[in-house]
């Protein structure tokens with residue numbers, strides 16, 4: 001049975017497919033991770049990833065050879081949001097107050113900072129419930145380790161926006177996950 | 187720095203500042219409790235987000251349905267490797283790239299079809315579990331392991347404090363030469379550091395191919411190549427950390 005890429009390749013070309021694989025196979029997990037966090041369900045993430053790989057193959061000739069992970073994830077990100085946007089109340093256009101109310105003053109000022117949660121379910125839900133525009137930045141930075149500049153490229157956002165969203169996202173996560181020892185003890 | 191510049195503190199955490207800015211922020215945080223606390227909060231949050239199970243793994247059936255190459259995908263399906271295993275598989279591509287067509291000679295990212303086939307074939311022939319022969323985070327275990335296996339003694343240094351914990355080592359062959367390969371981790375990525383005796387001294391030079399970055403340099407009688415799919419600046423930081431530790435050690439030996 002021919003697999004997806006072999007079947008859908010515009011001009012079935014073994015060499016091209018091999019080159020494509022060599023470029024992007026190493027980044028399949030990164031692609032899936034992003035799609036899955038954005039879509040928040042296996043089924044939607046799967047559709048998004050399949051569609052993304054097809055698009056990537058279609059546009060492969062326009063790939064300049066630099067940083068395939070960034071190139072692929074930009075496609076995955078846009079494809080996933082496009083799919084998600086068809087569902088009500090979701091997606092990257094979720095409303096977000098862009099004002100930056102930070103933060104240095106806001107937090108507690110204990111000597112030590114403690115994580116309250118290391119339980120995976122709690123961590124997962126904290127990230128899952130972030131508004132989509134913040135969630136994607138956290139996934140790209142904390143889970144995939146992209147630089148600010150790379151995140152800006154993937155998301156087509158200004159680097160300043162990336163930085164402020166990341167700070168807001170972390171502030172929200174910290175509010176849920178991080179306490180001073182005083183707060184933790186009963 | 188301005189005390190209210192939270193984004194600067196964050197950029198410090200994220201390693202996005204140049205040396206001068208980093209120094210300024212670090213100094214400020216020593217004196218300013220508020221910024222210090224804010225930094226620790228960010229750091230704790232990042233610690234929470236580094237939980238390995240937060241990163242979703244592409245399901246095997248999906249991998250199989252997307253990729254046309256049956257032999258490799260079926261192997262993957264059977265093994266269901268953890269993130270670590272996949273990272274290992276990925277770093278093997280880097281190894282394949284070096285072995286088969288000489289990344290170091292500056293081959294551009296657009297290889298011809300033959301090379302692509304060679305990589306592809308190499309990938310299929312690779313066994314995931316060959317990445318590490320000696321699994322240890324202890325440099326005092328890894329270094330003696332090479333004794334008697336090589337005709338030289340490699341430089342082995344743990345860089346956990348710098349964010350690059352040592353994971354182990356193995357023997358390898360690059361272009362017919364037996365070399366030592368040290369395996370380091372950086373977040374979810376793997377860095378391979380190859381080394382073998384060589385005369386002369388060259389400054390680190392970076393190349394990139396197929397999503398992999400490499401930095402090679404020669405010093406202290408040894409040639410080094412670091413290969414990884416981490417971002418170029420992370421690899422530079424790794425090389426700087428390794429060279430820093432080594433020069434300190436070599437000085438103290440004298």
Ligand SMILES: [Zn+2]
Nearest residue numbers: 189218220221
């Ligand atoms: Zn301050």
